[in-house]
Amino acid sequence: MDTLETLKSSLALMAPAITLILGGSVVMAASLVLKPGNARDVHGQRTGMAIASLAILVLAAMLELWRTMPSELGQGLFRFDQTALGSERLALLGGLILILMSWSTAPKANLGEYYGCLLIIIGAIPVVGASNDLVSLFLGLELISIPTYIMLGISKGDNAGSEATIKYFLLSAFASGFFLLGISYLYGFAGSTNLQVIQSSYASGGRLIAFAVVLVMCGLAFRITAVPFHFYAPDVFEGTSLTLAGIMSYLPKVAGFVALIRVLGTGLGAEAIAIVAPVLFVCSALTMLVGNFMASAQSSLRRLLAYSSVAHTGYLLLALTALLHQNAEPNVLFSYLAAYAAMTLGFFACLGEIEAAGGKTQLVGDLSGMFYRRPAASIGMTVCLISLIGLPLTAGFWAKFLVFMGTVAAGTKDPWSIAMAVLMAFNAVVAAGYYWRVLGKLFEKSDAYVPLRVFRPSLFMAYTICVVLTLVWFFVPAVM
């Protein structure tokens, strides 16, 4: 079958992604007609746009449920295996929470562009997840990057926002360069852009293929904020709105890891693994250490969260290594990402509600005594923080536990894996220290509390969903 035929046959299977991207384009076109009017109009526009976006998301989710999967996975541009399905579900889950978070926080003047870009990013993740070709993979990744620049640019009009946007844009372009360099090597080596062909040639390739893979990994390391590509994260998290920070901490990370799974596959030869695995280990160790050490020195809550996001990338990289050795359950990465979505986005939603009610959230100290000022959001944050620490009764416990078990199991093939598991445990302790600091602030007693009374139903719903998922997943980890 030639490429066009396979593309046609996979269109129906890509229906959720297509719905999201097309829907996003339509929503974006709405900005042509929407005029920023008086306050009342803006309120109506906000609600309307959010509901329209939610409707598109629900439609995509329904299409996902109705779709019948073919018996063969596909050989062309797209391939419908567990990775594709897992990434689709993660995108829809994150999309639901993020649209609810955006409801009352989206920039008034650019509603159309904002929701359009958000939907396109959500739709691009399944494209990356289903990619079976370097071309479609790169297309999907750029479909995530470019709307992100726009969203960063419009979401906050001040200097810090512009600085964050420019920094992100420059460094992203820099990283994309490495990615392109890497995939050109892969193409040169295998003579095809098809990932299955490339992966089948891994076994024969030695150092060169490993170098190419490492270059691709470096390109993707930017998306997942791995060290040494993490520098932008704190500056961007600090400079942009809370919702955007939530988006930045989750959606690119999902895309990056899915792309890594796609490129690395499971077919790496022993020689290539021997080269790639140490790189992943070094990367993971540095990412964990830098993320956690830097976070523990922060007094700015935003920067702390940025470094916490970096640290979680380190744990996820370990899971990826375990996958490479085929010692972990295949869904370990997706479980971790799902738990991560619930706990991180839930935390951002709680902060968003506090900010919407008039509280400050820039510094850790701003949360002092928040439990007495805003109990519901504080309980939400408490659950999310416990999950971030990785204590039982929350999904975060299973997420860390599964990664840890996978890494220990991989120790039979690579003794360094055991050392990495120990390092991970050590890092979890360091991380508990700074999360606990935030948790302690929430319940700090002080003399004067000004209750924050403004109520935002959409944000409340967003973090309620996250908290419920975090708790439920502990008891039913099979569906995580």
Added chain:
Amino acid sequence: MLSLFAWMVPIAPLAGCIACTILAFRGDRKIAHLPAIISLLFAALFTICLIVFGAQGESGVVFSGYRYLNVGSLTLDISLKVDTLCLTLLAVVTCISAMIAIYSRDYMHDDPGYARYFAVFCGFVFSMTMLVLSNNLLMLYAFWEGVGTCSYLLIGFWFRKPSAARAATKAFLVNRVADCAFLIGILLLAYGVGHVEGAEASFFARLNFDNIVKAVPFLSLQHPELLTTIGFMLMIGAIGKSAQFPFHVWLPDAMEGPTPVSALIHAATMVTAGVYLMARLSPLLELTPAVLSAVGWLGGITAFIGAWMALYQTDLKRVLAYSTVSQLGYLFMALGAGAVSNLMTAAVVAAMFHLVTHAFFKALLFLSAGNVMHAMGDVIDMRRFGGLRKVLPKTNILFLIGAAALAGVPLLAGFFSKDGILSVLAQASKDGEFGGQFFVLLCIGFVTALMTAVYTSRAYFSTFLGTEKLPEEAGHHAHEATNVMLLPMAILAVGAVLAGGLLGPTGAISSYLLQSFKDGSHGEHHEELWVMAASGILALAGIGVGYALSQKSPSTAESGPLVAFAVFGRNRLYIDWLYNIAIVAPMEWLADLLGWFDENVIDGLAMWVASLPRLFGLIGQRVQNGRVPGYTYMTAFGIAALAVWIATR
């Protein structure tokens, strides 16, 4: 359908617990009883549905729930096991808890922790139903700890009162010591079962009750001494929870909690968990007669010393508490009779029967004591009130029914069930190997029956009869309890009167329970008429003595050899004192030492280490200078280093 019923039994109180917790946080205190009572009534309803619509196979039905976890060789399947043994206790737990929740609505009415009370109450019922329904010993252990935690929270419900906080800690710690042995027993059992041929690979699945029952005959052939060790460890767990000597010290102190809690947890349900565990594992214990013999001795000692101490208490609730200890001793005596071959089933039936009737009349007695306490302004010392039959006419009748059932007045519930236990002991005393032991235990049983009647009647007569005397705290309007409180008590009273006659002599409970045991044929109920007559006479005689004692003025000192008996009884046989100097004091000294070491050495070290990440972070902040060129150079340097590393390997 049955599966749905079975799952709904624990889920209903769990939902109630969540609802009450939310109400507790919101501060809507006045309506917190609604979710609790409704959910508990539902649980009772589902239990009755389960009993009516079946689940009566030879070894019951297992309802699998879901696979909780599957990591490597660790597979956790959550499932419930329903058989007649479990349903018997389940019915007691759900029905009595629903009654007591209704009672609590008015009893706890003005308490600031109203919603918290009902939340923990429902949490307890959830844990208890899961404990009873567990298909797995390890899962049972998890909920065993769950009920322990709820008990801790409820004993220390008024945690600002130092005595309540101390009592809660004491109960928790004493239980922990026993539970530690229990856990060792469980782990040893899993290890042992794993060595039987054809065992499950999964550690967890080995501890499913069906697998244990399947494996123990082989285990007793291959490693009898291991099985005996396991049996002893499990026994220690059971006697800890059921407050048997030498772990009985926590139960009387547990009366610091609200009275309905004492009625539910520390009389009717949680403390019987140990008996349930023994009954559940009876196929294992049957093979370890040494353990059962020890169980019998401990039960006998506990029954006797419990009654002894109850004789000399002046606090009405403490009389009932020691009486509970003593009655639980009866249950363990009965279980001990299983040491005699072919008597295990009969022993379990007798124990379960007394468990059921005891739950009814002891809950009734505690709630009556609660009414007295309510009317007397929280005074519970029997020396300070008396002649309350005019003030509390309805409570008077209810207490009388409960006391008569406890004393073993013929034809009431306690008479039949106590007689069942004594009959089993009488049968066991005819055995060649253990006959002597059980003859002694039978004698203890008779003496204890007499003492039970004495202290029960003394408590009744001195509280409700005689000249009316009210403490100052009662104020001018000492009043009868509300109808909402009296109604559940009336239902319990009906149970206390009828449960014995309906279930015992008709053979209803024995034939029902026998469905859970494979060798059901051995468990025929041999009525021994002389036992019945003797216990009836002893009960009536005891009531006479109790009346005489209550007429004596409390200042009159006992004469002759009774002095020592009384001094020991009043001072709890000096057991608590002994524990204090022998165990608690050295432990506290050691804790002080370790505390000093922890504070000055470990903490200092930990603080020093803990400051390191922050220090590194501060150094790292110099690198994070906010300039894009810097970032790109560092990134490029990183990749170059990687490239060199790969190229040179």
